[in-house]
Amino acid sequence: MTEKRGKLVVISGPSGAGKTSVCRVLKTDPDVEFSVSATTRPMREGEQDGIDYHFLTREAFEQRVAEDQFLEYAEYNGNLYGTPRWPMDAALERGKTFLVEIEVDGTRQLRRRGVRGLYVFIEPPSIAELRSRLLRRGTNGAEEIDQRVRIAEDEIRAAREQVDGAPLYDRFVENSDLEATIGHVKELLGS
Ligand code: 5GP
Numbered sequence: 001m002t003e004k005r006g007k008l009v010v011i012s013g014p015s016g017a018g019k020t021s022v023c024r025v026l027k028t029d030p031d032v033e034f035s036v037s038a039t040t041r042p043m044r045e046g047e048q049d050g051i052d053y054h055f056l057t058r059e060a061f062e063q064r065v066a067e068d069q070f071l072e073y074a075e076y077n078g079n080l081y082g083t084p085r086w087p088m089d090a091a092l093e094r095g096k097t098f099l100v101e102i103e104v105d106g107t108r109q110l111r112r113r114g115v116r117g118l119y120v121f122i123e124p125p126s127i128a129e130l131r132s133r134l135l136r137r138g139t140n141g142a143e144e145i146d147q148r149v150r151i152a153e154d155e156i157r158a159a160r161e162q163v164d165g166a167p168l169y170d171r172f173v174e175n176s177d178l179e180a181t182i183g184h185v186k187e188l189l190g191s
Contacts, residue, residue: 004095006092007092007097007118008097009117010102011023011102012155012169016131016152019101022185032098032189033087033097035100036054036087037053038082039061061073069082070085071083071088072106076151077151081102082106111163111164112164118171119169120169120173121159123174127152127153171188
């Protein structure tokens with residue numbers, strides 16, 4: 001008997017909305033496999049190559065684009081980010097839930113290609129709260145925080161757009177309380 005095919009789950013949300021914390025918990029489920037993206041952005045303290053991202057030079061990234069190695073890729077805040085193609089099929093064939101954490105432009109590409117899955121957008125209760133979370137996190141300088149808040153406003157707007165007459169995201173989850181949000185997303189994954 002063949003195993004039941006797994007499910008793709010796309011998680012997006014502005015920087016500081018809490019999606020990385022949600023994904024960190026979801027990753028501990030043995031039935032969930034997490035996509036490790038490639039990126040040209042510099043490694044942050046505490047990050048590990050091959051675990052948090054595959055850190056590439058722009059040249060190496062562009063080479064992979066030319067070889068059609070990405071399921072989708074996008075530029076975010078001056079850096080390139082992309083989802084390697086093959087791990088998703090391998091995971092779905094083994095009946096796993098395959099989790100990708102990507103921004104809105106990449107999601108649009110997946111929708112346009114008709115990639116089936118559950119598309120979830122995690123958002124902050126307000127822009128003011130988002131800014132204070134980014135400040136508390138302390139991983140970005142003041143200028144980058146302004147930039148990320150601006151991108152967040154655009155992403156929250158863009159997330160409501162339609163793609164080919166259908167909604168871009170299936171679900172919107174407001175993260176006011178992390179534990180509750182994790183519970184909510186887990187429920188969505190199980191459904
Ligand atoms: P960060 O630099 O904070 O790790 O990520 C910046 C943004 O890039 C986040 O919104 C994150 O979800 C998004 N991102 C990470 N990996 C990918 C990817 O493979 N493709 C796309 N389109 N976005 C990604």
